[in-house]
Amino acid sequence: MELEGLKTRFFSDKKKAISKEYALLEQLVQELQHRDLPPEVVVEMNQEIERLNDVLDHHLKLYFYVKSVKKKVLNSLLNDLEIVPKNYYRNLWSALGMLVFGVSLGVVFTSILDNISAFALGLPIGMAIGLVIGIEMDRRALENNKQLEFEIN
Secondary structure: OOOOOOOOOOOOOOOHHHHHHHHHHHHHHHHHHOOOOOHHHHHHHHHHHHHHHHOOOOOOOHHHHHHHHHHHHHHHHHHHHOOEOOOHHHHHHHHHHHHHHHHHHHHHHHHHHOOHHHHHHHHHHHHHHHHHHHHHHHHHHHHOOOEOOOOOO
16 A cells, blocks of 8 residues: 655745645655555555645645644654654753753752752753763664654754
């Protein structure tokens, strides 16, 4: 079974946000068409794409439909197939590193130095640790062909 394509749409210059989101979704669908995906995932994605293709071009909530479909497709890829966009783990672990390692180190520095301002020393160290972990996980995902060719912010 093959993944359906998105309907070709043309947006005015005033609708830059929706044009950008739609182009990103088109790029995602085109890349997924070149991958071997399980039939149940393809069926689920085709249903979402059909719903989006049925929405009129001038519908007020088209932007939200596009974002919703993109989110559902990415979540399906992440949860079912563990396929992630570029730098997904780096972005995730930079925040997690500050939270998990940075706060802990900040508390340790504060208690050792007996100065509350030493708490701030832990955050950049935690972020650096998180970046290292995230970059390593991204590298592993790329080696296992579990990474998409583009980054999503």
